[in-house]
Amino acid sequence: MAAPAVPSKKAVPNVGQKIAQWWTKSARNLDLFDENQTDKVLTDPWYMLGGMALLFWYITIATGTVLMFFYVPDTYQAWRSVRGIFEGEQGFIVALIRNMHKYGADALIIALTMRIYRMYFRGEFKNYNQLSYMLTIIGLLLAMFSGLTGYLLIWNQRALWATKVFATFPTFVDDFHNIPTIKVFLGPIAYALEHTLSSLKIGALTANFMLAGQSIGDATLTRFYSAHFMLSILAILAIEAYFARKGRGGKIGEAAAGGGAGRFKRINLPWFAVVFCFVVLVVASIWVPVDTGSPANYSVTPNPILSDWYFLGLYQMMKWWQPAVATLQTILLPLVAFMVVFLDYSPERNPWKRPFWTMVGIYGLVSWLAFSILIILNIADIKRDPPYVYLVSMIMLGAGAIWHWTFMAGERKKRLKLEAEKAAKAALTAPQAAD
């Protein structure tokens, strides 16, 4: 008697299993400071960026800890105490340390940004490595936020007004449902936004939480001081835990034994690169001391006023769009950066063989640089410029799409031709094989 036919079940993983698989593999591939690239770093300087980021982060934390001895977190004395350090009241070394703190943080932001672009253009996020890319972006955001909380501490004009703007822009989260595009074309979403974000006053609450009240004052300074310190410390603890886990059971140069990744190097730089970074930082700190600006004054907003360099692009966006739109774009930016690495799912890593995604990266870089230059030149007209910005965006992304399509069509043609040749060859050789 024949056994009843068992329908053969092919194990197709469901969504949950796929996510779990992605998470497990990504966690295993995690490479936050290029610590796995112990060989590549010797031949390709681009792989020094991760090590440099960690090196500058350590320098920033170390110098910051020293500065805590001299800084007074109080609106009456904050600027005075920083000015004192600048003028050398505390001695040359402390002044040098303050400059190194600032330039070290700048270098950290530069290194992280460049590393993100390297990972993007080289397709390093592929094959279950998106998590490293995403965590680097989160690291960059934390570094920028640390920078913002840090420069309020100086309590100068730039700090006061940058904080004012930064703490006020979340209030427009409560206004998302009034953005015309959402209101007209995405009615249900507008309704949902109105009855969640807006009615709970999430934006106003965020602003209130950041400022510790309705306006900037002593409480804000205290809050920013603690956040400035806490963010770095918590993040570095997490990184140390990550390294401890990763190094478990293996030493540098040995294969992993106890479940750790084995071969990695914490600050993955050759010794001369470490010395070079340090020397450049010290020379820059001596050569171009960081000025303190004029003390914060509630009753005067200087004209012109600029933020620190890494916020300039966002600042230009605030001038160019209605506030709710600008706020939404600012929030969406990192989410879009997360999304592109999942949308670009092909295994191809070569930037010239995935032209559209390369174009997206170039577009991001170009617009950030262009926005930063335009704000320095003080060029912005909300009624005149946005259509041009949209036009240039469309042209760049459209060109990328056409390039991509043409390239893919060419590839397909080549593949078909190859297959046809193969088939012809097979047809030629087939009779002989049959003999």
Add this chain to the structure above:
Amino acid sequence: MIDRRSIVKGITILPMLAVAGGIGTALLSYLKPTWKPLALPVTEKPLNEDKVVGTLEEFAKDYDFKEFVFTQITVEYTARGRAATDVLGYAVRVPNNSLAAAEVGIGPSGLRRGYGETDYNGQKYSIVVVSRICAHLGCIFEYHQPAEVCSGFNYCGGKTPMFSCPCHLSVYDPAQQQDVAGVGKLPGRVVSGPAPRTPFPFDFEIKGNEIIVKSYG
């Protein structure tokens, strides 16, 4: 399955939750804001005093202006239990009949918001009193002549002095009014830049020749 162990576990977890909740509430209570809709006890109304901004004699011509500082006192979760905030303001005399007085929104105190008219010494005065806090992102704006507005703030369409903000180049015309949702028309129409509404008005009255600011916000 319900057994002795799980019941005992359940009973012991309750006081632990209560303790954790108590500590958590205490730690997180500073998150509680001092305004609607979450909590606004009756005492948390502004506690400030009236402020005499100036006399009508100081506004001899149209577009004459005066700066002032209004100290707003509110209940806050600070050591003193209240916080005093200095709000900077401008009082500007605008040409008569440039604003339709009857259309200007009325505040809770029954006064027209940011706008007042009076006859004094045989002359008619139309006064706009608004805060200098930009309605966009909170910088302090200034009162500029048209040439400065054109060269520094990307707006050359004006022939009269305007309020203009250095941060994001919003320009307001005090002598025009604009509809603001929920309030009615207010002086200080946005003529350029990203500002979403007019400047925040003061509620004030003109008694004799004195301009007296009653409240803000």
